[in-house]
Amino acid sequence: MALILGLTLPWMGEVSAETKPRVAILPFLIERGEDPGRGTVCPICKGIYRRGEILPGSQNTLTRLLQQKMEVMGIFKVLPLEKVEEVLSNWERRLFEEKPIASSIQLGRELNLDFLFVGVLFRFEERIGSSLGVEKPASVGFDVHLFRLKDERMVWEGKLDETQRPLSENLFKIGSFFRRKAHWLTAEELAGVGMDEMLKRLPGLKELEE
Secondary structure, three states: OHHHHOOOOHHHHHHHHHOOOEEEEEEEEEOOOOOOOOOEEOOOOOOEEOOOOEOOOHHHHHHHHHHHHHHHHOOOEEOOHHHHHHHHOOOOHHHHHHOHHHHHHHHHHHOOOOEEEEEEEEEEEOOEEOOOOEEEOOEEEEEEEEEEOOOOEEEEEEEEEEEOOOHHHOHHHHHHHHHOOOOOOOHHHHHHHHHHHHHOOOOOHHHHHO
16 A cells, blocks of 8 residues: 555665665775885785875775765665674784785675675875965875675776876866866865765676676
8 A cells, every 4th residue: 555655664665775785895905015116006906006195094084985975875785884893803904914805705704795895095195285275286096896795706896096186287177177176175075076986987786796
């Protein structure tokens, strides 16, 4: 009767939410690189990034941003960060540094997940200046990998490796300039905007599950 009348009862919404695949966002790993004169290699996908400074706590900023954006997208049932941290507290951090893929998948199975996001941070440099003018612009480099636990496959990856530039340097990027609010962003703002654009390329659930 509720369906005929077009009504949605509270318990119906709960059932719908429970049918979504479970996902968690693992706290971002930090990859600083060993040689200052060379790029940094991602331990997950082997992509190369320009290394740089990493502000203390910036990995937590990225983890929180990704958690919030995935909750808003509503594709998955997102496990609370507190639950992830609780289980992670019983693990040795070095295991993820030495074997990031195997350790992440094992953690995902312990959490009874369907999917798991594993991010790696390479650079998080704050702007020097204000939104109107800078001596040094914000610069951020990170990537995000989505693993499917049933077959341990990486089914998607996103990448951001960007230093904000003035519009005068590249008029072909005028759309990108205005998406970045047409002013100089903080590192967190640049990461947030870049993450939004990255997640627009995330495939639909049907494709991710096939």
